[in-house]
Amino acid sequence: MQRVLGYMVAFVALVGLWGCPEGTAKCEWGEAVYAPQEAEGFEILATEGASTVLRVLSPWQGAEGVVKEVFISRNGEQAPEGFGGMVIEAAPERVVCMSSSHIAFVDALGAVERIYGVSGAEYISNSHIAEGIAEGKVHEVGYDSNINYEVLASLRPDVVFIYGTSGENSAMTAKLSELKIPYVYIADHAETSPLGKSEWVVALGEIFDLRGDAEELFGTIAERYESLRLRMLDIASRPKVMLNSPYKDVWFVPADRSYIVRLIEDAGGEWLCSDGRSTTSRPISGESAYIFLSEADFWLNPNEAHTISQLVATNPKFANTDVVKSGNVYNCTARSTSAGGSDFWESGALRADVVLADLIAILHPEVAEGHTLYYYEQLR
Numbered sequence: 001m002q003r004v005l006g007y008m009v010a011f012v013a014l015v016g017l018w019g020c021p022e023g024t025a026k027c028e029w030g031e032a033v034y035a036p037q038e039a040e041g042f043e044i045l046a047t048e049g050a051s052t053v054l055r056v057l058s059p060w061q062g063a064e065g066v067v068k069e070v071f072i073s074r075n076g077e078q079a080p081e082g083f084g085g086m087v088i089e090a091a092p093e094r095v096v097c098m099s100s101s102h103i104a105f106v107d108a109l110g111a112v113e114r115i116y117g118v119s120g121a122e123y124i125s126n127s128h129i130a131e132g133i134a135e136g137k138v139h140e141v142g143y144d145s146n147i148n149y150e151v152l153a154s155l156r157p158d159v160v161f162i163y164g165t166s167g168e169n170s171a172m173t174a175k176l177s178e179l180k181i182p183y184v185y186i187a188d189h190a191e192t193s194p195l196g197k198s199e200w201v202v203a204l205g206e207i208f209d210l211r212g213d214a215e216e217l218f219g220t221i222a223e224r225y226e227s228l229r230l231r232m233l234d235i236a237s238r239p240k241v242m243l244n245s246p247y248k249d250v251w252f253v254p255a256d257r258s259y260i261v262r263l264i265e266d267a268g269g270e271w272l273c274s275d276g277r278s279t280t281s282r283p284i285s286g287e288s289a290y291i292f293l294s295e296a297d298f299w300l301n302p303n304e305a306h307t308i309s310q311l312v313a314t315n316p317k318f319a320n321t322d323v324v325k326s327g328n329v330y331n332c333t334a335r336s337t338s339a340g341g342s343d344f345w346e347s348g349a350l351r352a353d354v355v356l357a358d359l360i361a362i363l364h365p366e367v368a369e370g371h372t373l374y375y376y377e378q379l380r
Contacts, residue, residue, distance in 0.1 A: 034202060034211065038195035038222070041187045042203045044211075050074040051090075054206055059185040060164030061280065068185050072207060088182045091209040092158035096141060098172075100124050100341070101197075101349035102161045102186050105204045108217060108350055114208075116155045119143040123341025147172060153179050159207070161186045194259045194266075194352035195222050201350055224353040225266075228360060231367065232268040239297035239363050241269045242289075242323070245314065247303060251289040254281050263352075264300075267359035272296055293321050298363060299329045300376075304340050306333055308379050327378065330362050334377040344375040 033052060034044040041058040056068040069085030079087045096117035097103045103126050106112055112128045121133050121140040132138030141152045152160070160176060160183040162169055176183045184207065188200040198221050205214025241264050243253060253273040254260050258281070261271045272292045273284065284292075293299065305311040308329065312319045323329060332344035342348075348355050358376045361368035 034206070034215075036196075036199050036202070038193055039191055039199040039203075040196060041190055042200070044203070044206050047071075047077075049077045051077045051079075052206060053085075054184070054203055056185045056187055056203075058190045059187050060167060060169075061190045062166065063164070063168075063190070066168075070184050070207075074209075086182055086184060088159050088184065088207070090207065092207065094155065094157050096152060096155060096157045096160040098141075098143070098160065098162045099186065099189070100126075100346040101188055102163075102204070103129060104347040104350045105186075105188075105201045106208070107347075108201055109205055109208055109210050109214060111208050111210070116157065117141045117152060117160075119147075120341070122339035123337055125335055125337055125341060125343035125346050145171070147175070149175055149179065153181065157181060159184055161204075163187060163189060165189075188349055192255075192257050192259055193262050194355065195225055197259055197349050198222070198225075198352045221351065221353045225356055228353065228356050229266045232266065232360060232364070235268040235364060235367070238268055238270040240272050240295055241363070242272050242293050242296035242299045243301050245302035245305070245311065246286070246289070249286075250283045251286060252281050252283050253289075255279050260301075263356060263359055264363075267356055267363050269298070269359070269363045290317065290321075293318070293323065296321070296323045297328060299323045300359075300362075301332055302329065302379075303331075304333065305331060305379060306336075306377070311379060327380070329379040330373075330376045331379060332375050334373060334375055342375075348375050 031046040032043055033046050036042065041056060043055050045053045045055060047053060051074045052072050054070040054072060059066055059068050071079040071083055071085060071087045072090050073087060074090045093114055094116050095114050097106065097115055098119045100123065103115060103118065103124060106115060107126055115129065115138060117139050118124060118129055119141055120143050129138055139151055139155060142148045160181055162172060162183050162185055164185060173183060186200060188197045191197045199218050201218055202211060202214045205211040243260065244251065255278045256274050256276065257279055264271050272295060302311055308324060311329065318324050333342055335343035354374050357371055358373050361371040361373060362376060
């Protein structure tokens, strides 16, 4: 289906529900100044003034019916009385990013110098952040249950970009609220399509008062992605693809409706582990995984392995599979940090077009002449 880039403006009548509590059913604000073409997790609405409302519709995976609203204030405008969401000033000067993908979005907008705090610094690929950490300009604030709120508060952030996984990050939001530090859920990870993840750059663009730049960037990414996808529609053969490898003796595979499966299909591949109904990642038995692996033409993303020997060391049976014998094993580790972080999960969240180009070059090198792998490397 051809995607039309640019504004998709829909008018919704103002009904005066300015005090709708956060987390409840959808409130009507007014004209949609940006309705995403691919992302399902946000929309941007106008108010009566220059300010806008960022409505995050799926703050985390499985967050059906949960809405988080952010009033992005401009020209000193105040949120309406009774507003139940977060209030932030547009174009923040000091931000903290709790996910590496957030860093990639901010960097793409030319605002990376406004990042003063990060989570998991050793896993971050961005060179500006690495230099900032080394020079003491960017600070590690911790992660999960080990957040150093004293350090975080000392950074005086205008906003903290957070995320939730299987539920609300209530421990962190409660502490940030206590410290009176604004926060915004950035839910690119909850999207089920590659371009849906990429389009979150527009949500960040709205916050930084750079939506025009963000829309132009996303348009370029989407146009290239669509061009590549259309090229693969009539491909004659579709190699079978296996994903991941055991983690602590459990082999997890993604949901059928997930961005990585969509990438494989758009690159002209066939996802082996489909059950036709899964909506979240799921574990499969070792026996089932080995059967799938034995049928695979390609094996992608086997955790942190950089070589075949590292992979086989985790399970000697892998050496007996045709996919390993043929050398058709590729991992998204070409751009990795010394601690094991991968830029695939960072800038790859934005550059869906580059990831797709990589996968096409792997699965169908006959149609990708001249492409050099960027995020992926072949295990040898």
